[in-house]
Amino acid sequence: MDEMTRLRELRADAPVSDHSSLAAGRQRLTEAAASGRRVRRLRADWRIAALGAAAAITVAAVLGTQLVDAAAPDRSGPASTAGTLRLDSPAAVLxxxxxxxxxxxxxxxxxxxxxxxxxxxxxxxxxxxxGHISYNPDNWVPYDNSAAAKNGKDDDYRTSRQVFRAANELPDDPVLLLAKVRSFYPTGHTAESPPEGKAQHSFRAMGLMVEAYPIAPAALARIYRALATVPGVHVTDHLVKDAAGREVIAITRREDGRHEQREILIDPHDFRYAGTRFVVTEDYENRLPAGRTQVRPEKFKAGQILLSEARVEAAVVDAKGEKP
Incomplete structure (x- = not known):
């Protein structure tokens, strides 16, 4: 069963939640993130297989009516630290x-x-x-979070130290680099987390690597060059809005056999990770399997945002609770 179907089945009988009813769920998400548990997968990979993370599913589900900003920005490309950047191909941008x-x-x-x-x-x-709320606004995780890495059940979880060192050791050759990253973030092997095609696996795993903090600029540069070679990767030809309202570059790939695309969002000025989105690529209607209660089919429109998350701050600090 695919994750979108699981998500909609779980919320089929639930009304749209208001801010007060979501407060407890957001608190549980904050606590889970602080301990490095599976909530990380909601940010890095939206395949929400953990049924116990009910609050995470609720928060993600209510995003289904958020639409892309109709006011398209200047298509000549963003001003950046590298000069005017035309958004005409992923290879050129990356x-x-x-x-x-x-x-x-x-x-x-x-x-x-x-x-x-x-x-x-x-x-x-x-x-x-x-239409924006703070989600897990302040989070602290140990750089060497070995206990969570050993005890966590999320196959995608890696400590910041593990990723920092692995990224520094990635080869220059894109083919070899992609193979290393796929091995570092393996694909699924169960009904809840099914295996992915090679290209989709590469794009998801590279998104996890790009999201890592901290990461050396030279390592990120190698990752970007390899990311541009993944089959099916595109760049949106204009800046899009992230969850914080910032204009960002969207590197995209349509999910295999699905009506949505995954987007890695990049700051157009310093080229660092800005966030993640999942966006509907074509109009479609979702019907639940027989036996499930549903008043009417759920309809989705091309351009509709299913999930949008932005990282607005990241820093290395000396103690939990300290802010830059």
Missing amino acids: NRAADALEKRPAPTEPRDDQWIYTKTVMAQPGGSAG
């Missing part, structure tokens, strides 16, 4: 980004006793301030 990243100095690896602080925003229709 190689240009890689060129800029390679000029930046290598960072010092964080100490094992340091923490990674992140602040995340998730889009939710019907909220205040243009």
